[in-house]
Amino acid sequence: MPFPVIADTEAFTVLARIVDDLVTCGWSHQPDFLSPHLASGLAAECLTRLEHGQLAPAGVGRGAGQAVRNAVRGDHIQWLEAGQSSECDLYLRLMDELRQELNRALFLGLQEYETHFAFYPPGAFYQQHVDRFRDDDRRAVSIVVYLNQDWLPEYGGALRLHLEGEPARDILPIAGSLVVFLSAKMLHEVLPGTKDRLSLTGWFKCRSSYEISN
Numbered sequence: 001m002p003f004p005v006i007a008d009t010e011a012f013t014v015l016a017r018i019v020d021d022l023v024t025c026g027w028s029h030q031p032d033f034l035s036p037h038l039a040s041g042l043a044a045e046c047l048t049r050l051e052h053g054q055l056a057p058a059g060v061g062r063g064a065g066q067a068v069r070n071a072v073r074g075d076h077i078q079w080l081e082a083g084q085s086s087e088c089d090l091y092l093r094l095m096d097e098l099r100q101e102l103n104r105a106l107f108l109g110l111q112e113y114e115t116h117f118a119f120y121p122p123g124a125f126y127q128q129h130v131d132r133f134r135d136d137d138r139r140a141v142s143i144v145v146y147l148n149q150d151w152l153p154e155y156g157g158a159l160r161l162h163l164e165g166e167p168a169r170d171i172l173p174i175a176g177s178l179v180v181f182l183s184a185k186m187l188h189e190v191l192p193g194t195k196d197r198l199s200l201t202g203w204f205k206c207r208s209s210y211e212i213s214n
């Protein structure tokens with residue numbers, strides 16, 4: 001690797017902590033997951049894509065039923081593909097290491113990863129939701145990585161996790177931090193903020209139970 005990808009010098013430790021958290025509570029927050037270098041490289045890439053008009057208003061739903069609904073979500077997104085930039089390729093490799101570790105430790109059978117850049121302009125939000133589509137059960141684990149340098153609590157824009165039997169938890173979208181949770185269970189929302197908010201949101205997917213039963 002040309003430069004450190006994970007901020008933690010002991011990559012093993014951070015992956016083990018994520019596994020542990022998922023087993024004990026179904027979610028994990030790692031404040032210093034990406035190295036500052038990779039976080040700022042990815043933020044620059046997201047801003048360049050934004051300036052070139054490559055991010056488009058995100059839709060709600062799937063396939064033919066998809067529609068842009070600002071009262072539900074107001075972010076602009078672009079999906080990542082391998083080979084677009086060295087930063088994105090490093091990030092995809094890092095996510096593949098995490099995928100393999102989750103499979104090794106938890107037998108989750110995660111097969112693929114899909115991820116997009118997301119840009120929330122000031123005032124944009126994403127209403128309470130669960131990350132699984134009604135007609136597609138392949139999204140198993142949700143991953144969000146934040147790319148905002150110097151984000152302050154008064155800017156808002158937190159990810160709010162609605163936990164069962166516990167008070168909700170707010171996580172600020174601070175550069176380099178990572179949130180992982182089980183897609184089928186976690187009710188969550190993005191609160192409006194007062195500054196541009198950049199992130200990478202993605203999902204590890206397993207085989208559909210529809211396919212397995214057929």
Ligand code: OGA
Binds near residue numbers: 144159188189190199
């Ligand atoms: C999503 C989402 C959370 C965030 O895109 O599905 O919940 O903090 N994002 O950006």
Ligand code: MN
Binds near residue numbers: 129131
């Ligand atoms: Mn979500």
